[in-house]
Amino acid sequence: MTQQQALAVRGGRVICPRTGIDEVADLHIERGRIAAVGPGGPPAPEAVIDATGMVVCPGLIDLHVHLREPGAEHKETIESGTRAAVRGGFTRVCAMPNTTPAPDRPATVREIRGRIRRSAWCRVGVIGAATLDNDRESLTDFGALKAAGCVAVSDDAFMLRTAEQRREALLRCADEDLLFITHAEAEELSRDGVMHDGDMARRLGVPGQHPAAEARALEAWREAWDGPGRPPLHVAHLSTAAGVAVLREWEDGPTAETAPHYLALTHEAVAEHGANAKMNPPLRTEEDRRALIGAVRDGTISVIATDHAPHTAEEKAAGVARAPFGVVGLETALSVVLAELVEPGILTLPEALATMTAAPAGLLGVEGGRLAVGAPADLLIFAPDARWTVRPERFASMGRNTPFAGRELPAAVEAVLIDGRSVYAGGRFAAAGPPAGIN
Numbered sequence: 471m472t473q474q475q476a477l478a479v480r481g482g483r484v485i486c487p488r489t490g491i492d493e494v495a496d497l498h499i500e501r502g503r504i505a506a507v508g509p510g511g512p513p514a515p516e517a518v519i520d521a522t523g524m525v526v527c528p529g530l531i532d533l534h535v536h537l538r539e540p541g542a543e544h545k546e547t548i549e550s551g552t553r554a555a556v557r558g559g560f561t562r563v564c565a566m567p568n569t570t571p572a573p574d575r576p577a578t579v580r581e582i583r584g585r586i587r588r589s590a591w592c593r594v595g596v597i598g599a600a601t602l603d604n605d606r607e608s609l610t611d612f613g614a615l616k617a618a619g620c621v622a623v624s625d626d627a628f629m630l631r632t633a634e635q636r637r638e639a640l641l642r643c644a645d646e647d648l649l650f651i652t653h654a655e656a657e658e659l660s661r662d663g664v665m666h667d668g669d670m671a672r673r674l675g676v677p678g679q680h681p682a683a684e685a686r687a688l689e690a691w692r693e694a695w696d697g698p699g700r701p702p703l704h705v706a707h708l709s710t711a712a713g714v715a716v717l718r719e720w721e722d723g724p725t726a727e728t729a730p731h732y733l734a735l736t737h738e739a740v741a742e743h744g745a746n747a748k749m750n751p752p753l754r755t756e757e758d759r760r761a762l763i764g765a766v767r768d769g770t771i772s773v774i775a776t777d778h779a780p781h782t783a784e785e786k787a788a789g790v791a792r793a794p795f796g797v798v799g800l801e802t803a804l805s806v807v808l809a810e811l812v813e814p815g816i817l818t819l820p821e822a823l824a825t826m827t828a829a830p831a832g833l834l835g836v837e838g839g840r841l842a843v844g845a846p847a848d849l850l851i852f853a854p855d856a857r858w859t860v861r862p863e864r865f866a867s868m869g870r871n872t873p874f875a876g877r878e879l880p881a882a883v884e885a886v887l888i889d890g891r892s893v894y895a896g897g898r899f900a901a902a903g904p905p906a907g908i909n
């Protein structure tokens with residue numbers, strides 16, 4: 471792939487939540503970096519993208535993605551998962567550590583990063599496993615994981631069990647200036663539950679997860695932190711009103727994310743979509759959904775992340791009781807967020823985009839997520855007024871397990887640039903293959 475020396479993106483609505491830009495303007499790119507916003511770029515750029523009628527914003531950043539490689543390449547690979555990311559407007563994703571082997575030692579982290587360098591279509595941060603072999607017993611060497619390139623540490627899918635582990639994990643993260651991303655679920659309240667414990671679970675005749683499971687786990691994390699200031703903690707996929715309440719009253723508490731499906735759907739969706747609406751934590755009630763929207767609005771939840779979790783059609787065909795947890799989300803996230811938060815007037819478009827650009831970039835401490843002069847030209851260009859219908863068979867992801875199948879949604883991704891190079895445009899991926907040198 472050739473790198474354009476000078477490129478102009480002309481006439482789009484340029485939105486950067488971080489710098490506050492929101493105006494129809496030209497964006498000038500030189501040598502992969504943003505050279506100017508507004509008039510006054512090079513007089514004759516070598517290439518021009520006409521973005522009239524489009525939104526031009528920082529490429530989206532996803533803190534929570536399950537790429538499945540290594541170990542479960544029949545569900546997704548780094549290549550297919552990052553294609554799905556780019557198709558959904560993302561230029562950076564973070565890979566959760568529930569792979570086999572897990573990124574629990576520097577050698578494995580390096581091996582996984584090698585795979586990413588060879589086959590990823592976007593930037594990928596590796597999140598280190600909190601315990602060795604994800605055994606939930608022995609904490610990993612967080613400092614060594616960070617030195618090997620991990621961007622955070624997480625117990626997602628393999629939660630820490632004890633107060634002592636939680637305390638030690640936070641202390642180590644504070645020492646290493648690392649973020650701990652936790653899956654907050656008190657198993658004594660959720661064990662064996664396959665969906666939200668409510669009238670829908672009873673109607674379907676399947677065991678439920680008590681709604682207090684999340685809040686109980688968050689209380690345990692609060693007890694584990696007695697350090698000064700904010701704990702180096704980020705709460706993954708917040709799903710309940712009770713969880714929101716704990717975070718609201720936790721002064722200088724952790725940051726939190728929720729996923730588009732919790733903002734759009736309730737446990738009622740399981741009746742219609744079966745196992746394709748089964749994830750952990752589960753879809754909750756309308757009251758929970760409204761509380762999450764309120765929490766995004768007031769900043770208690772600053773990040774929206776997909777928890778993209780592909781499974782095969784055969785696995786999901788096992789039904790609500792037995793199918794594995796998880797839904798795909800990379801290719802619908804932007805549209806669902808716009809449909810649920812921007813179209814009803816809950817957030818402005820820049821506010822909604824902040825949850826998927828500036829906010830996750832800030833938590834990761836990465837350069838992207840903003841359209842400032844000198845920043846890498848990682849860009850998303852999308853048509854805000856387009857409408858499309860979700861057809862899972864057209865996903866770039868190998869996973870088809872979405873609860874949004876058949877739904878009409880706003881906004882279509884037109885182009886994605888990474889380091890100023892076009893990776894995806896007009897429905898096509900760059901013929902030269904995954905961009906080199908970005909990971």
Ligand SMILES: [Zn+2]
Nearest residue numbers: 626627653750
């Ligand atoms: Zn999780």
